[in-house]
Amino acid sequence: MWEPEFLYEPLPIPDDHPELGLFSQELQSISEGLSGTSIPAALNERTGRESEAAFHPRVADEPLPARMLNEYVYCPRLFYYEHVDGVFLESADTERGSAIHKKVDKGRGDLPPPKAAQRGSKESQPAAVAAVALAPDTTPGKEPQPADIADADAAQEDMAADGSPKLETIHSRSATLGSERLGVLAKMDLIEVQMVTVAQDRSSWVPVTSFKDAQREASPSVTAPMPSPPSPPDDSPPLDTQSGTMCNLTKRTSKKSRPAADQPDLFAAAITPPPAAGTAIDAPCLPAPVAPTARLLHVELKQRVVHQVTPVDYKLGAPRRGEDGNEMWEADKMQLGLQILILRDNGYTCDEGVIYYRATKQRVPLAMTDELEGWIIGKIAEARQVAASRSIPPPLMNSPKCVRCSLAPVCLPDETRLLKRVTAPLLPDSPDRSADKRLSTMPPPRRLMAPRDDERALYLNTQGARVTLRGEVVVVKEQDSVLGEFRLKDLSHVALFGNIQITTQTVQMLCEAEIPVAYFSMGGWFYGLTRGHGLKNVYTRIEQFQSAQDPHRCLALAQRFIHGKIRNHRTQLMRNHVNLPDGVSLKMKRAAGDVLAARSLGELLGMEGAAAAMYFQNFAGMIKVGADDDELPGLEPVKKADRPDFTFDFTKRARRPPTDPVNALLSLAYSLLAKDCTLAALAVGFDPYIGFFHQPRHGRPALALDLMEEFRPLIAESAVLTALNNRMINPGHFVRAGEAVNLTVHGRKAFFQAYEQRMSSLVTHPIFDYKASYRRVLELQARMLARYLTSEIPEYVPMMTR
Ligand code: SF4
Structure with missing residues (x-):
């Protein structure tokens, strides 16, 4: 076996x-x-x-964090994204909030146990104090020492003027407590704890060798008043006048060796009944004889116990302006109310909490009522139902909350609502134009994200280079010289071409920061990628797998991908061809319409092939540069004699291997686009290997290839045409290896720039009518595909430029 x-x-x-x-x-x-x-x-x-x-x-079933319930009250969809999907995006607000909480959390203070738990508990021992009364000294000629009287005065200060115990406030920070009843956990910024000193109900006489011993035995701080020395009570144990100790004193072990439950119990001696006359005393119980100066003290135990607690939460913003002045926001009410209930469930007396709003520097209190408790419990039950459900709650309708929501670029509330209401196809060749009319009457969606990412892709192409990490900086070295340093927070992903080493520590850190690493051969073949755990939610993937098994759904989606591609090919030719032959535009328009009526994936494949052949027959008409225009600024000019005999003539698409420079560029461009579509699919929670048009095949990112269909002309082929027509690439950037033509290191570097320029350039979205970079639009389409698969929107509409 x-x-x-x-x-x-x-x-x-x-x-x-x-x-x-x-x-x-x-x-x-x-x-x-x-x-x-x-x-x-x-x-x-x-x-x-x-x-x-x-x-x-x-x-x-798992405990819900109070912060998540706060999100639930703010927006159930936000709660679902954060709690179920595990999505979190930083925004300026969240970063400022984290900075404030870091400050508040600084300097810890333990939360003392509640009153009920204090008696006899180990934690309660340091809070015990002793009021020590000096008994008449049995040593002739001895008087109370001045130090003893000073200690007694200090104890007197802890009483209020009317003689009642004084309240003392301490602060506990960053305490995490849970409630089994509510099934909730909360991390509390700050808890104000009012402590009070109370007398225990037992007191008695114990012998000590000095006043200081008695204090040490009890507590370093004496908070009770020093009463006048009392007479020994009548029932006090008989005094052994020889040694100055009580006969019934049980054994006193040192504090260190004593078990926790036996921690200094000064009563043990007093409450043990004295032995009957003539009873033999066990030798081990006998105390060691004390010095003749020992005195008998009356010890009254007191404890500092928690009187009342008040949670204080810090919020960055301002309170809501209500009828009664400043009011708490509903979400804040939820979070603070939960803290009060959790503290109560843990045995503390807690009647109210406070939110400190930093923007206005105001403390707004919240009193716990039965009504509030019922509301909170109801919301917890609702949130649990939503968490257990496979369907994400709908986005808020035109809400100002979305403007400040850090997850707006993921949620796309307005875009989702808009496409949800359009129930007829939005495709340009559809005979049903009612959707267009309905669309024109709706308000355009707000663009709730930056038009382009601040993060940049890092392409590494220098053979033999080594990628290491220094703190949060990625360092690229070639032997001992540093080629470049890049902060982790500036990177969207890292692409390694050929023989480039990367250390395990760097890969681990990149995975933790959710920065994928993509691996390519030197010639640009996309091998795969490494990334962190990604999304927790599996429901999108389950819907993807189920749809991939449904031939009708596969065909419907494949029709849309190919329809989008042919429409964009047509637009590309019409915009860029120097002299487009008559009839090509019309034929392509018809081909785009025909694919919507394809009856099977096989038929669709044939239609797609015919349309692609027509497009590539005319591709050469969009290349407007000759092979003589070959100088690239910043590069050594290639001598005519050394230059391989390359031209930019293009006749047909040749893939494996590319046999001319234009095909070499197209192959590299498609590889880069496949990488970006794979990243977009993963970012949304898809499995990039399960597609709808492209059927699963070993090692083929089928879904990424599906997604890239409509973007081939918009990104890959446009980047190639721009690189050629703007002379970013010249014949000196190519080498021949047998039949194949490849780009040189400099050629690849020049093309990466052209490709990234295209990815960052802004385009007006044809339906949403706002500008966004192609990289953003690519992710947006992947998210819309997920919405379609999870039945949030009725149609997947491909991205088609006008
Ligand atoms: S963008 Fe709006 S709808 Fe979406 S999660 Fe945020 S608050 Fe909710």
């Missing part, structure tokens, strides 16, 4: 491992589901909408 081999000794899994029950339960149900049925069928069964909560028991 095959045995697994371990390169290390596997650690035993403890029986009480929290995941163990879950795994065994999941594995058992999966194996039961698989017996006698196919994997998708078992998956479908398990994902049936009636058993939604059962499908994802962890999300449904």
